[in-house]
Amino acid sequence: MNDLGASFATAFRLLLSLDPDLLQIVGLSLYVSVSAVAIASFLGMPFGALVAMTRFPGRGALVIVLNAFMGLPPVVAGLFVYLMLSRAGPLGDWGLLFTPSAMIAAQTLLVLPIVAALTHQTIGDLHIEYDEYLRSLRMGRVSSVLTLLWEGRYSLFTAALAGFGRAIAEVGAVMIVGGNINHVTRVMTTSIALETMKGNLALALGLGVVLLAIVALVNALAFELQRWTRQWQGA
Amino acid sequence: MDPAVAGRVTSVLPLKLSGVGLTIGQHTLLKDIHHTFTGSSISVVMGHNGAGKTLLLKICHGLIPPTAGRLQWHRPARAKRPCVQAMVFQRPVLLRRSVEQNIRHVLKAGRIAKSETGRAVQQALAMSRLTDMASRPARQLSGGEQQRVALARAWAARPEVLILDEPCTYLDPAATLEVEQIITAFYDAGTKIIMATHDIAQARRLAGEIILMHQGKIAECAGGHEFFGGPCSDQARAFLEGRLWTRGNSI
Numbered sequence: 001m002n003d004l005g006a007s008f009a010t011a012f013r014l015l016l017s018l019d020p021d022l023l024q025i026v027g028l029s030l031y032v033s034v035s036a037v038a039i040a041s042f043l044g045m046p047f048g049a050l051v052a053m054t055r056f057p058g059r060g061a062l063v064i065v066l067n068a069f070m071g072l073p074p075v076v077a078g079l080f081v082y083l084m085l086s087r088a089g090p091l092g093d094w095g096l097l098f099t100p101s102a103m104i105a106a107q108t109l110l111v112l113p114i115v116a117a118l119t120h121q122t123i124g125d126l127h128i129e130y131d132e133y134l135r136s137l138r139m140g141r142v143s144s145v146l147t148l149l150w151e152g153r154y155s156l157f158t159a160a161l162a163g164f165g166r167a168i169a170e171v172g173a174v175m176i177v178g179g180n181i182n183h184v185t186r187v188m189t190t191s192i193a194l195e196t197m198k199g200n201l202a203l204a205l206g207l208g209v210v211l212l213a214i215v216a217l218v219n220a221l222a223f224e225l226q227r228w229t230r231q232w233q234g235a
Numbered sequence: 236m237d238p239a240v241a242g243r244v245t246s247v248l249p250l251k252l253s254g255v256g257l258t259i260g261q262h263t264l265l266k267d268i269h270h271t272f273t274g275s276s277i278s279v280v281m282g283h284n285g286a287g288k289t290l291l292l293k294i295c296h297g298l299i300p301p302t303a304g305r306l307q308w309h310r311p312a313r314a315k316r317p318c319v320q321a322m323v324f325q326r327p328v329l330l331r332r333s334v335e336q337n338i339r340h341v342l343k344a345g346r347i348a349k350s351e352t353g354r355a356v357q358q359a360l361a362m363s364r365l366t367d368m369a370s371r372p373a374r375q376l377s378g379g380e381q382q383r384v385a386l387a388r389a390w391a392a393r394p395e396v397l398i399l400d401e402p403c404t405y406l407d408p409a410a411t412l413e414v415e416q417i418i419t420a421f422y423d424a425g426t427k428i429i430m431a432t433h434d435i436a437q438a439r440r441l442a443g444e445i446i447l448m449h450q451g452k453i454a455e456c457a458g459g460h461e462f463f464g465g466p467c468s469d470q471a472r473a474f475l476e477g478r479l480w481t482r483g484n485s486i
Contacts, residue, residue: 133328135298136321137344137392147340151331 003201010206015213021183022207026214029187032100032174033167036107037115041160044112048119049145053127063120069113074106078176081106085177098179103187106173111163118159122152154226161222168215188214247308247319247395248274248427250295256303257290257451265290265451268304272396276443277418277428279459281435281474286448288431289325289400295429296322296398320396321389325404327381329373334365334384337373341388355391363387363417379410386417397421399430403437415441435475439463447471 014022051062083089085097085105096102126148134144149156171189178185180194188211195204250272257265265287272278272295280288293299294306297320330337338356347355360366363383368376373384382402389397399418403411411434418441422428432438438445442459447470454470455462466472 130328130330132293132298132322132324136296137341139344143344147330 003205006202007205008209010202011209011213014206014210022210024183025186025188025191026210028100028185029168029189029211030214032103032187033107033164035104036111036167037160037164039104039108040111040115040163041156044115045119045149045156045159046145048116049123049149050141051116052120052123053141053145053148063117066113066117066120070117072110072113074110074170074172075176077109078106078173081109081173081177097177098181098185100178100185102177103174103185106177107167107170110170110173111167114163114166115159118162119149119152119156122155122159123148126151154230157222157226161219164218165215168211168218247310248272249309250396251307251309252295252304253307254304255294255301255306257287257294257299258302263451265294265301268453270446270453270456272427272429274427276458277422277430277441278444278446279438279442280429280431280446280448281433281438282448282454283433283474287451288433288448291448292322292398292400292429292431296320298322319394320398321392321394322398323382323385323389323400323402325401327385329381329384331374332372333370334373334376334387335360335369337384338388338391341392345392347391355393359387359391362390362420364413377410379406379413382406382410382414383417386414386421390417390421394426396427396429399428401431401433403432403434411437447474449474
């Protein structure tokens with residue numbers, strides 16, 4: 001129990017001291033995960049919407065695959081990106097392994113199925129409601145997708161937050177493709193893993209508390225932003 | 236009269252339905268519909284629930300392809316103006332946006348020139364008396380106001396034909412009156428109206444032509460005066476007297 005008390009004290013000290021090393025780690029964590037969520041949303045939301053709004057052979061199988069990949073283990077995603085980016089891999093010439101870009105790629109792969117599957121769900125419901133209206137306007141496919149994505153903006157925002165939660169909390173993928181290199185690819189979760197292995201349990205738990213606080217702060221900001229826009233635009 | 240629609244020739248009409256039918260699976264929902272909609276009057280489609288009113292309107296609007304017969308507009312819609320018809324549904328389908336944004340969305344779909352958008356929005360708001368509510372979230376308005384937003388949207392698209400599917404079903408008398416005034420304004424501006432209702436009083440107020448549907452067929456088609464003056468068919472007499480007509484027997 002001493003460790004627990006000590007860890008909170010450590011967490012406070014870390015936060016109050018604004019330790020430059022810690023700030024760098026937090027900054028990189030946010031940079032990698034926010035970028036991954038942005039890319040995954042940009043690709044996954046139109047894709048999920050399109051799957052929800054069109055009928056084609058194999059659609060059911062695709063939806064099952066999407067849902068199954070929501071549970072993709074981070075180490076598997078990391079391993080896949082590692083194989084792609086390693087010297088011997090097809091994209092080895094890009095020299096991206098053990099860089100933040102590789103970490104973004106791995107987390108994008110993790111977040112993409114979550115965002116796409118949740119978008120598919122949301123837009124599917126909206127499509128039932130608006131299908132006749134959109135067809136009545138003789139709207140094209142692209143405009144219809146954009147219209148429904150905007151109609152579902154609040155739910156989709158929550159989908160993106162779910163993706164962010166997944167990305168910021170995972171350790172397996174960034175560890176494999178980033179390598180936890182100090183000042184280069186070290187993020188919150190890989191530091192926690194490292195400090196735990198070194199036996200610095202209080203520091204590790206302190207970092208964990210900081211991570212939780214940051215995630216809570218991001219969610220609180222998102223919640224307020226959502227409430228504020230809802231008030232102005234109505235839903 | 237709206238100068239934008241004044242003097243326009245409603246050249247997509249007449250709309251001719253020849254032997255139109257709709258069968259889904261084992262069920263024949265519409266059968267052998269022959270009718271010509273001309274531009275000169277408000278056509279009111281009447282009948283009990285399940286008579287096929289909504290399906291007939293949706294076929295006319297192109298939302299459902301008929302499984303038999305054909306549908307022939309006098310002139311096919313021009314590619315430049317895809318929205319020659321607009322449809323207003325029984326329950327207004329409004330976007331989760333402001334009243335004004337709802338109208339703008341239709342204008343964007345109708346590919347109306349950007350320079351005209353502002354004026355078209357203001358006109359649509361004014362004619363439906365929604366100017367004060369332009370920035371309110373559309374889905375938080377009352378039922379009557381929501382239906383007026385749907386009509387304002389249709390007005391902004393400047394359709395040549397307006398199809399209304401029981402627009403007043405969920406409205407109280409005051410809101411119904413407001414909707415009817417807007418429908419009349421459409422008609423005065425030269426828009427062809429095809430409207431379904433089972434409100435006999437409303438049909439009496441608006442109809443130039445009545446089409447009575449019964450079990451997927453047209454039971455009677457007559458001018459408003461003739462229909463209410465003395466209908467020919469047994470079904471029409473039963474309908475007007477409020478009797479139920481099932482399988483050839485009236486109860």
